[in-house]
Amino acid sequence: MARLKEKYLGLKSELQADLGIANPMQTPKVEKIIISVGAGFAMKDNKLIKNIEDTITTIAGQKATTVIAKKSVAGFKVREGMPVGIRVTLRGENMYNFLDRLVSIAxxxxxxxxxxxxxxxxxxxxxxxxLQEQLIFPEISYDSIMQIHGMNITVVTTADSDKAGLTLLEKMGMPFTKGSTNG
Structure with missing residues (x-):
């Protein structure tokens, strides 16, 4: 079992008490994590798209897929069928392993x-x-990348409010800035 999942199971009752939830089945949990890279800068370079895909696959520990444009958009010089991004959706053990590496190492x-x-x-x-660059992950070798790129990480939870989601992620070790939240 993943280290972060064990931690979550250990703090589930504490989380339930903090949020004032009567039914333990309503305790929020992390459902999935989506890692995506908009690769509009590399649309015409298949080697660069493949390199970004390999990098995200290494970071996630799961095969990343290339997102293909569904429509042509002349203003962005995008044609139907061109690669416009890379994404991977993590669930279960891979999700907990990635979140643990993100919080404690990267x-x-x-x-x-x-x-x-x-x-x-x-x-x-x-x-x-x-994130601004992929080099913060220790499994990425500086020599293996062709171009530094950022990535977007979305953590989907079963929480029904921002307060519950913030409490869940704080208890799981996510290092938030000091200050107030917007909700």
Whole structure:
């Protein structure tokens, strides 16, 4: 069992008490994590798209997929069928393993890190934030990447409010900045 999942199961009753939930089945939990990279800068370079896909696959521990444009958009110079991004959805053990590595290893390696922003909640308990570069993950070799790129990470929870989602992620070790939240 993943280390973070054991931690969650241990603090489930504490979380239930903090949020004032009567039914233990209503205790919020992390449902899935989505890692995505918008690769509009690499649309015409298949080697770069493949390199980004390999990088995200290494980071996630699960095969990433290339997102293909469904429509042509002349203003963005996008044609139908062109690769526009890379994404992977993590659930179960892979999700807990990734979140554990993100919180305990990768985020502390960010230069001048003071915590992730608290204003990334969507109103329904899901949290969204971005990273500037993929080099903060120790499994990525500097020599293997062709271009530094950022990524967007979405943590989907079963929480019904931002307060419940924030409490869940704080208890699981997510390093938020000091200050107030927007909800």
């Amino acid at each position: 985020l502390p390696r960010v230069k001048d890190f003071r915590g992730v922003p608290r204003n990334g909640f969507d109103g329904r308990g899901n949290y969204n934030f971005g």
